[in-house]
Structure formats: C-alpha cells, structure tokens
Amino acid sequence: MTTRTAIEAYGLTKRYGDVTALDGLDLVVPEGTVLGLLGPNGAGKTTAVSILTTLLEPDAGEAKVAGADLRTSPELVRERIGLSGQYAAVDEVLTARENLHMIGRLYHLGRARSKQRAVELLERFDLTEAADRPVKGFSGGMRRRIDLAGALVAEPPVLFLDEPTTGLDPRSRIELWGVIRELVSGGSTLLLTTQYLEEADQLADDIVVIDRGKAIANGTADQLKAELGGERVELSVVDAADLPAAREVLARYASGGVEGGEGSRALLVPVEHGIDSLSRVIDGMREAQISLSDIGLRRPTLDDVFLTLTGHGTQSESNDQEVNA
Amino acid sequence: MSSLVTTFNDIAVVAHRNVIKITRVPEVLVFVLLSPIMFVLLFAYVFGNSIDIQGTSYREFLIAGIFAQTVMFGATFTGAGIAEDMQKGIIDRFRSLPMSRSAVLAGRTLSDVVYNILSIIIMSITGLLVGWRIRGSVIDAIAGFALLLLFAYAISWVMAYVALLVPSVEVINNASFMVIFPLTFVANTFVPAESLPGPLRAFAEWNPVSAVTQAARELFGNIPTGTPEPTAWPLQNPVIYTVGWSIAIVAVFAPLAINRYAKKAKG
Ligand SMILES: Nc1ncnc2c1ncn2[C@@H]1O[C@H](COP(=O)(O)OP(=O)(O)OP(=O)(O)O)[C@@H](O)[C@H]1O
Ligand SMILES: [Mg+2]
Numbered sequence: 288m289t290t291r292t293a294i295e296a297y298g299l300t301k302r303y304g305d306v307t308a309l310d311g312l313d314l315v316v317p318e319g320t321v322l323g324l325l326g327p328n329g330a331g332k333t334t335a336v337s338i339l340t341t342l343l344e345p346d347a348g349e350a351k352v353a354g355a356d357l358r359t360s361p362e363l364v365r366e367r368i369g370l371s372g373q374y375a376a377v378d379e380v381l382t383a384r385e386n387l388h389m390i391g392r393l394y395h396l397g398r399a400r401s402k403q404r405a406v407e408l409l410e411r412f413d414l415t416e417a418a419d420r421p422v423k424g425f426s427g428g429m430r431r432r433i434d435l436a437g438a439l440v441a442e443p444p445v446l447f448l449d450e451p452t453t454g455l456d457p458r459s460r461i462e463l464w465g466v467i468r469e470l471v472s473g474g475s476t477l478l479l480t481t482q483y484l485e486e487a488d489q490l491a492d493d494i495v496v497i498d499r500g501k502a503i504a505n506g507t508a509d510q511l512k513a514e515l516g517g518e519r520v521e522l523s524v525v526d527a528a529d530l531p532a533a534r535e536v537l538a539r540y541a542s543g544g545v546e547g548g549e550g551s552r553a554l555l556v557p558v559e560h561g562i563d564s565l566s567r568v569i570d571g572m573r574e575a576q577i578s579l580s581d582i583g584l585r586r587p588t589l590d591d592v593f594l595t596l597t598g599h600g601t602q603s604e605s606n607d608q609e610v611n612a
Numbered sequence: 613m614s615s616l617v618t619t620f621n622d623i624a625v626v627a628h629r630n631v632i633k634i635t636r637v638p639e640v641l642v643f644v645l646l647s648p649i650m651f652v653l654l655f656a657y658v659f660g661n662s663i664d665i666q667g668t669s670y671r672e673f674l675i676a677g678i679f680a681q682t683v684m685f686g687a688t689f690t691g692a693g694i695a696e697d698m699q700k701g702i703i704d705r706f707r708s709l710p711m712s713r714s715a716v717l718a719g720r721t722l723s724d725v726v727y728n729i730l731s732i733i734i735m736s737i738t739g740l741l742v743g744w745r746i747r748g749s750v751i752d753a754i755a756g757f758a759l760l761l762l763f764a765y766a767i768s769w770v771m772a773y774v775a776l777l778v779p780s781v782e783v784i785n786n787a788s789f790m791v792i793f794p795l796t797f798v799a800n801t802f803v804p805a806e807s808l809p810g811p812l813r814a815f816a817e818w819n820p821v822s823a824v825t826q827a828a829r830e831l832f833g834n835i836p837t838g839t840p841e842p843t844a845w846p847l848q849n850p851v852i853y854t855v856g857w858s859i860a861i862v863a864v865f866a867p868l869a870i871n872r873y874a875k876k877a878k879g
Contacts, residue, residue, distance in 0.1 A: 340708045344875070366710040376701035380633045392625045393711045395618055421636070437705070 293318045293445050293476035294339065296350035301334050301343065301500075308334040310500035311348070316478060316493070318444075321471050323491030324480040325593075331500040332480035333373050336449045339478070340370045353445045353476075366394075369438035373449040373480075375430040376437075379423040383414050383433050386422060387440055394441035401440075408436040412466065428459035435466070446470070446477045452486060464489055484590050498597050511592045517542070518561050520568050522582040523553045529577045530554070536571040540564050552580070619712040626706075626719025630693065631726055644727060647685075648735040651678050655802065656742045675744045676756075676828040677801030679735055680821055683764035684796055686728040688788035690720055691771030698779035703873075713874045717866070721768040728764050732757060747833030756831030759854055763824045766861035773869035801825050805847065817844035820857040826850035 294316040301309040309331045316322040324332050337343035339352055341361040350357045353367035377386050384405050391401025409418045412432040417425065422433060431451065438446055451467065452460040467490055471477055481487050487494045488508045496504040496511070504511060520540075524533050530548050537545050543557035558564035565584045572579055634640055655678055656671045694717070697703045706716050736744075746753045775784055798816050799805070805816040816822050826842070827850035829835050846853040 337704075342704055342707055362710060365708060368708070370705070370708040372701055372704060374701050376705040378629065378633075378702060379700075380636050381629065385629075385632070389625055389629055390705075390709065393622060393706070393709045395621065395710070 291318045291354075292316060292351075293320075294322070294350070294352050294478060296335075296339065296348065298348035299335060299338055299345050299350065300347040301331075301338065301345050307500050309338070309345070309348075312497065312500065312502055314350075314478075314495060314502075316476055318476050319471075319474050320492040321477045321479060321490055323487030323494045324478060324497060325482070325484065325487045325494055326480075326497040327482060327593075329499075330497045332497065333449055334500075335497075336370070336372075336447050336478070336480060340368055340447055341365055353443075366441075367443055368445045368447060369441065369443040370447045371431075371435045371438040371449065371451060373453070375427075375434035377422050377430060377433050380421055382419045382421055383409060383425070383429075384418045386433060387436055390437050390440045396441060404440050408439060412436045428455050428463075431455060431459075431463065432466075435463070439470070444475060446475050448477065448479045450480055450482065453482065460486075484588060484593060488588075496593065496596060503596050504592070512587050514592070517557060517559055518564075518584050518586055519555055519557050520565055520582070521553065521555045521585055522568070522572075523551075523580045525552075525578045525580050527552050532575055533572065533577050536575055536577070537568060539571060540567050558584075615712075619715060622711040622715030623719045623722060626715050627723040627726075630720060630723035634723070634727055634730075644730050645734055648678075648682050648731045649738045651682055652735055652738040652742065659802070669743070671743055672745070672834050673829070674802065675735075675739045676825050676832060676834060677796075677799075678739075679732060679760050679828060680763075680799075680801055680825040681792075681796040682731055682735060683728045683760050684767055684792050684821065685788075686724065686731055687764045687767035687771050688785065688792065689727055689771075690724045690768040691775040691784040691788060692781050693720055693724075694772055694775035695779045695781045695784045698775070699781070707873070714866075714870045717769075717772050717869050717873055721765060721772060724768050725761055725765055728761055732760065744834075748831060752831040752833070755851075756828040759824060759827050759831070759851065762858045763820070763854055766858040766865075769862050769865040769869055773865050773872060776869060776872040795819065795821050799825060800847070805842070805844070817842070818846055820846075820854060822847060823850040823853040823857070827854050 292315055294314060296312065296314045299309050299312040299314075300307070312331070312335055314322065314324075314335070324335060326332050334343065338345045339350060339357070341357060341364050352364045355361075355363035355367060357364055377383075378389075381389065387405035387408055388401050391404050392398070394401075396404060409415050412435070414429065414432060414436070417429060422430060425433065431454075435448065435451060438448070448467070452463050455463065464486070467477070467479070471490075479487075479490060492507065494505060494508055494511060495502050504514070506514070520537070522533070522537075524530060530552065533554060534545050534548065537554060537556045540558055541556040542559040546555045547553045558568075561584060565582070569579075569582060572582075634644070652675070655674050660669075660671050660674070694703070697706075697716075703716065771784070771788065774787070778784065778787070798808070798812055799819045799822040800816055801821065805813055805822055808816050823846045826847050830850065842848055
C-alpha cells in the first residue's frame, strides 16, 4: 500500500485584528501516523485545529482532511473526523451514556448502533460504572475521557485532540496516554496538540513546533534532539563558592557554552564524547577538589529544543503576549 | 438517508436533549412552574381590584396579557440556552459533527415551545382557580393558545440570533428584560391601549404584543359584548396581524441566525 496523507495544509493564516494567530502554517500528516503540534500558550494550536475541523475559516491557505477539501466540502470533512477540543465539551446535565448516544445519533449511526457504540466506549474508557450519572459530578479526568470518547463514536479515520491531558494529574495523564496509544495502533490518524514536550515525545511520530503561528521546527523527537547537538553533562556542586572553579573545569571538556549557576548550584554543558567526557569531568573535578552532590549525563529534552529554537522558554514571553492581547 | 430526513432526525435529537434538560434542572423546573403562577396571582390580586375595565372583571381581561408576557419571557430561555451552550463549547462540538446546520437552532426553538406549553398549562390552571373562564368555543381557545405559541416561537428565533452575537447568559438575560418589559408593558396587556397617552397609545396599538394579546382575548371570549370596537387596524385584525408578524420575524431571523451559526467562530 502506498502511504497517503490524511491531513495536508498549506499556508494556513488567520488574523484577529493585530494578532496573527496563524502565519502561513504548513502541515502534512501521513495516514496512520501521529503528529504532535507543540507550542506554548497562544502559539496558534487551537486556531489550527479549529480551521482543520471546519469550525473556523482561514483568511488564507488551503487544506485537505481525510481526502476532502476544507473549503469546497466541509460537510465531508465533518463526516470523517472526530474532535475533542481543548475544553471538554460535554453536556453536564446529560449522563455519560446520553452524551455518547446523542453524538452517535448526530453522526447518523442510527439508534441501535449509537447505543451499542456508547456501551463499547464506556467500557473502553472505564466509565461503565458512572455511565448513568450526570456528567456534572464527574472529575476532570472523567470529563476528559468522556469527551475523548465522543470524538471516537463514529470511528472516524482522522482525529483531532486539542491538549487532551492539560489539567490532568500525572496518573490520569499516563492513563490517557495509554488510551491514545491504543487508539493509534488501530490505524487512526491523529493530530494532537500539546504544551508538554514530554507528551509529544511519548505519543507523536512527528512533531511540529509552532510559535506565534509559525512552524519553527519539525521532525521526529530524535531528529529535534539531534539538531541540538549531542549529550550534556549536568552537575551540582555542594558549595556555591566552587561554582567559578567548576565552570573552568567544565569549559575544558565542553563543546559549547556552560549554562546555569546563577541562583542555583547546577551547571549544564554540552559534550561531544558522552560517557568519556563524563568521566573526564569527574576526574577534573576531583583534581580541583570540588565536591559534587550530583553529576550525570543527559540527552537533551524537548524543553531544551524549545529554548534553543525560540530563545524563550515554553511559558514566559508568550504568556505576556496573551495578557496583552 | 435523504437530507430532509437527516435534518428532521438532527432536530429531534437536539430538541430531545433540551427537553431532558428541562426536566432535570430543578431551577428551570421551578421557573417554569412558579413564575407563571406568581404572575397570575400578583396581577389578579394586586391590580385586580384597583383597575376598572368597562363591562368585565379585570382578572378576565388580564389573563391573556399575562399569557403573552410569560411566553415572551419563555422565549428568552432560547437565548440563554444557546449562550450557555456556546460558553461550554457544546456549540463547537455540534458544529464539528456532520449534522444539519439548522438543527441546533431549530431543535432549540422547538424545545422551547415545549417549555412554553408547560407554562401555559400551569398559568391556565392558576387562572381558572382565580376565576378566569374560557367563554368561547374550544376550537377558538385552542387557536388562541396556538397563536401565543407561534408568536413566542418567532421571538425565540430573535433570541437565538442575539445569543449567537453576544454569547453571554448574563448579557442576554439583562438585555432581554430591557426589551421585553417595555414591549409587554407599552401594549394592551395590562390596561386597554386606548387608555395610554398619545405616542404610547400609538405604539401600543401597533405593537404585535398587543395584537397577540387582543387575539387571545377574543378567542378566549374574554371581551364582553358592548366593549367598544378598537380603532386601530392591528387590533381590529389581531389574528392576521400576529400571524403576519410571526412569519416575518421567522423569515428574517431564522436565516440570519442559521447563517451566523454556520460561520460562528468561538470567542
Ligand atoms: N477569537 C479570538 N479573538 C482574538 N484573538 C484570538 C481569538 N482566538 C485566538 N486569538 C489569539 O490568537 C493567538 C493564538 O491562539 P490559540 O488559541 O490558537 O493558541 P493556543 O496555541 O491554542 O494556546 P493555548 O495553549 O493557550 O490553548 C493568541 O494570541 C490568541 O490570543
Ligand atoms: Mg489552545
């Protein structure tokens, strides 16, 4: 079988007054793969999802989703997608079962099939016990699951999940990751947005990093990490007074600048020879009689990727931008 | 399924969901039950004895006016419901489904007719208890109720459009009151239009709320023989005038609202 593309979008642009929410975004997602759309608050993730799910018309650009053109046949797109938005959109007064049943009827599955799908999904999302209670009394994690189940009612070939795990505690997040993995192993195509670099790393085949409406990097998690250059040595000194000396030692073995130090006793430095470099650093520290509380080798995380690509962290500046907007 | 069948299916599913909500949210139920009772009793006993209407008891005169006012307020329910659904993202979920673009609004306005039927039943029972009587034929009385519901249905579409423009339950409720109170007071709902001063009288005579009230009053047989014939055309032909307004309102606001729904971006 040839690989086909489930989502392809070119030059998606959307402005709100002075704010450019999307600035010529291109996306290509092959069938059966997971694309992680990664970006901080206000990056344009929800805007991109809203456009691709026909909720919002772009100012410019075009896209095909599940083989249907967004502009000319949005109703076909809607038949072939499932959406779970950033905020769980379930009716609080209805029960979990009634919510799913209603969605099934609106996908025109028919009464019997809608009922059956509701039962299947309630089971799969571990909601059978709560099935006949109004959603009002559900926890955040349960709401999220029922919302996600809603996106799956019609078994659509293309799924959009906008920040599916935001606001969940670590345990619920890991559970939901399991559910999402299972989903994708069934062959669905998934576009997932997230602010969590770890989440993209865990779930996505490909990652597109966006910032201020533009793609600033893309590739697999490993490619993005490689782009940043090899591994790093990270250490903490016992006595802050040793920091300058420790920097000097590190600089000898480093392949880049030494980071950290201000306000903490931790230092971070890129190295070229992995374990070898690590053991030399340890020797060097011993010779200089600097005692360490911790030292180790680590691969760059996607957080590092983000910092390097944008010059700002995942939270800081873009938050201000949102406040001003 | 043909597109007409799917549209009806979608409308029925949405309306069913809204009706479930009426029965499950106690606040709503209380509002449905109590506010009409309160209106009837308040007007009947507070104003009932202080206002004199020639040839009939004021209570009898009043009931049709209260019905008209209550169903108008019932229509604001449509706006509040849609605004709430927008705020909670339910509208966006619906908009991402392959359902008919008119179904969410058509289902909502339809389920609000159910809501208004409930409140009319309760008001009628209360009215009967305080001495109101239907003095015309049953058919006429049913026509009177139908006319009240038709007019409220039309107003529902206005509210639906407004809610899509300003998706805030608070704003909708306040704005609705600002509009509905004058509309239902500068009318023949609680006093005869002829008794109002100059410009207010002209407004009241051409106000469709007066026409629907007048029509209901006539159809319930609550206008005693010997009452002078109204001088304004709308009040002489209240049924036609009411139906005309209702059709015109739906013809303008349903397409506006549906179009807005299809285009609506959240926020
Ligand atoms: N309806 C709107 N009106 C005005 N500006 C908007 C609107 N929707 C989004 N924006 C702006 O567009 C930009 C992108 O917003 P978007 O919601 O797509 O970001 P996001 O990546 O989903 O952020 P978050 O992680 O906070 O959900 C932001 O600057 C936001 O303020
Ligand atoms: Mg978002």
